[in-house]
Amino acid sequence: MAGSPWDPDQYDLFAAEREQPFWDLAGLLEPKPGASLVDLGCGDGRLTVSLHERIGAGHTLGVDSSPEMLARADSVARVGVTFAAGDIATWVGSDVDVVFSNAALQWVGEHREVLGRWRKSLAPGGQLAVQVPGNWDHASHLVLTELARERLGGDAPPDPVAVNVLKPEEYSKLLYELGFKRQLVRMQVYTHILADTESLVEWMKGTSMNRVKRLLEPDDYQEFVESYKARILKRLGYERPFFYPFKRILIWGSLS
Numbered sequence: 001m002a003g004s005p006w007d008p009d010q011y012d013l014f015a016a017e018r019e020q021p022f023w024d025l026a027g028l029l030e031p032k033p034g035a036s037l038v039d040l041g042c043g044d045g046r047l048t049v050s051l052h053e054r055i056g057a058g059h060t061l062g063v064d065s066s067p068e069m070l071a072r073a074d075s076v077a078r079v080g081v082t083f084a085a086g087d088i089a090t091w092v093g094s095d096v097d098v099v100f101s102n103a104a105l106q107w108v109g110e111h112r113e114v115l116g117r118w119r120k121s122l123a124p125g126g127q128l129a130v131q132v133p134g135n136w137d138h139a140s141h142l143v144l145t146e147l148a149r150e151r152l153g154g155d156a157p158p159d160p161v162a163v164n165v166l167k168p169e170e171y172s173k174l175l176y177e178l179g180f181k182r183q184l185v186r187m188q189v190y191t192h193i194l195a196d197t198e199s200l201v202e203w204m205k206g207t208s209m210n211r212v213k214r215l216l217e218p219d220d221y222q223e224f225v226e227s228y229k230a231r232i233l234k235r236l237g238y239e240r241p242f243f244y245p246f247k248r249i250l251i252w253g254s255l256s
């Protein structure tokens with residue numbers, strides 16, 4: 001079995017596209033200078049540091065489970081921003097003003113329980129801001145799931161987005177039940193113009209394909225990637241440029 005699958009360089013190939021929802025989510029936060037901020041599933045920490053500066057936080061903690069991502073994050077740590085290894089599925093803090101998580105919650109299940117713990121971690125008047133993808137029904141993801149089943153049979157990991165991510169209205173009800181006095185939950189379609197259809201392969205290698213990569217030896221993974229490319233081209237045809245609509249759910253709640 002391969003080691004930890006996250007590759008910060010591969011993820012960063014589409015840094016501009018992946019940053020858009022991050023900043024849309026950050027834009028939902030109400031200003032609270034000196035706030036304590038936690039960024040769950042912080043990745044390589046670059047955006048965590050920018051967010052810390054943008055909102056004028058007093059202290060920021062970034063949490064991630066990937067040693068590769070944390071190694072990068074440690075190199076950008078500075079006064080007021082620290083990083084720690086941890087599992088966001090079980091993470092709980094106390095008296096946090098802002099719990100923020102961009103494009104990470106989809107990797108874990110039981111969102112009602114997990115968001116319940118994140119809410120308990122908030123100080124009075126605290127804010128929660130979470131973004132999860134909702135794109136499991138695009139061919140890019142369906143072909144991956146289909147091919148993984150063919151190659152790995154019963155061992156094929158399901159698409160976490162299809163299995164874990166709730167409907168927007170379910171997050172809305174959950175925020176209400178958790179005591180958030182104000183909220184905004186919206187589904188947004190991000191319009192990504194990729195160089196061509198084949199670019200989808202590089203996109204998927206940066207994130208969703210990691211669930212297959214972790215189960216295969218390097219040669220077998222390479223062969224899997226080639227099969228994925230062939231099937232995607234067959235399914236979608238070759239287009240240059242390629243228009244890639246990407247649905248995401250943005251969730252914000254305030255306790256006051």
Ligand SMILES: C[S@@+](CC[C@H](N)C(=O)[O-])C[C@H]1O[C@@H](n2cnc3c(N)ncnc32)[C@H](O)[C@@H]1O
Nearest residue numbers: 041042043064065066069087088102103104107
């Ligand atoms: C798609 S990246 C997003 C990184 C960053 N939030 C951003 O917006 O650029 C997802 C991150 O979630 C982390 N992650 C996935 N599952 C996790 C878990 N159970 N606990 C902690 N981090 C996790 C991965 O290691 C990865 O760095």
